[in-house]
Amino acid sequence: MAANPLSSLTVATSAELAEAVFRQKEQRRQTLAAMPVDEKYQRFLQLQRMVSETLKAAGRPCPTVWPMTDSKP
Secondary structure, X not given: OOOOHHHHOOOOOHHHHHHHHHXXXXXXXXXXXXXXXXXXXXXXXXXXXXXXHHHHHOOOOOXXXXXXXXXXX
């Protein structure tokens, strides 16, 4: 897992903190939007597996996890 970029922020006020957080959030959104579709799909499947494991550990029902496929020829 990547390091938390918010942990390196040094700000004096809560307004500066909010501005820095929203700036980093926008940068992350742009980075994710620029990713190839295949990589987005793989990240989605990873999140789906994480949710499934969490629900199963809590004893709750969960939808079937989609199978991983290698989309490259």
